[in-house]
Amino acid sequence: MPARKALIAVTSASASLFNGKETTGLFITEALHPFKALVAAGFEVDLASETGTYTPDWLSQQPDFLNGADLDMWNDTNSDFRKKLDNMPKASELDGSQYGLFFASAGHAALIDYPKAKALQEIAEQVWANGGVVASVCHGGAIFSDILDRATGEPIVKGKKVTGFTTEAEYTMKIMPELRGWGSEMMDEVATRLGATYERSDGIWDDYHVVDGRLVTGQNPASAASTAKAAIEVFDKL
Template sequence: MSPSILVVLTSHADLADTGKKTGWYLSEFSHPHHVFASSSPPPKITVASPRGGAAPLDQSSIEAAKDDEISVEFLHKQSALWEATTPLSQILQQGIDSYDALFFPGGHGPMFDLAGDKESQEIVKRFWEAGKIVSAVCHGPAALVNVKLSNGYYLLKGKKVTAFSNSEEDGVGLSEKMPFMLETRIKEVGAEYEKAGQDWGEKLVVDGKLITGQNPASAKAVGEAILKVI
């Protein structure tokens, strides 16, 4: 039987008060998806978001990936994945028994909605307490930082984790526009934050069934790690 992966995308499209748009980041979904699709047998992919329907794709990530064949092909051939996502409320109603792994791509959107979304937090909690894989890349770990388990502890407490770093946020000039700094919050909840040797370098951290990647360059490695752990 093929494994089954639930991918959760942001529904948030506005980049604070900048007048610019955001959403989920193309290469952070396209590269793991390519890994999944190339495996045998390929896993079943279900895509959800807080609101359901079309999940906003960060247009700047399309420009950034214009020379990336995997992302360009994904953009043109797989749009059905993000144009008709399942609402998180429906995922909760249906239950998570059929899934093996949960994956959150990044983009700045998750910082604004998934970080505080109660349905998303409940899904993460259920996956973790059922012994399933929980994974995220770049800003995707924003969906994990506020999750508390049944014992009252933060999911990330005592775990090794990576995510988009404070210095990388500074580098893109958006630190003052974020509702919080992701690296800082990860440390605040008691996790051990790990970082690549230099900004934008690939960094994968696997702590049991918790899989995180630092930035877009780490997305493929996250996809490979998900399949390996499954």
């Protein structure tokens, strides 16, 4: 049985967005909601990024996305979440064999560093190889670009159903030209390239996730909690 210990991956990248007016980085609730769900389920939870650093995403701090108890936890630098986040190690400093569940949080900035985040990818590979659960939400699927099944040498998502932030939503937010300027693939494009089947809900902001074996993926920020809870359910059946 894999260890009841989880790693939440965090993007270390930051970039200007919305015509240079705002900054993207970690979408806060995409790490906070999984953190809360995993802790409530009795997991020991660590957070890590490729560099050990993070930048909070501007949009994720707006009242529509961050409010109530979540906002209180974010503002309290002594909360368990903030202490873990503000003092997280580099992924390369961790032993991937310790973890039974890997969860890739995101924010648009994940499109920049996740595809080449070798240390985070190595931890996810180890979790998968040990029979654990690998999950992502929103743009977290960018990390699948180079996560392989060590038994087959193929991408762990090959032949599986996945979801992630929709290309429609990128156009709705009017940021597609900027994302293309980064040279980024969209989530449906990543899935197709890796031999996975991309699925989505009808609404771009619906709470929606997909479970395919030990792989669990969520579509958007609204899906972070349900994706984490689904990943926990899969883990508990291992």
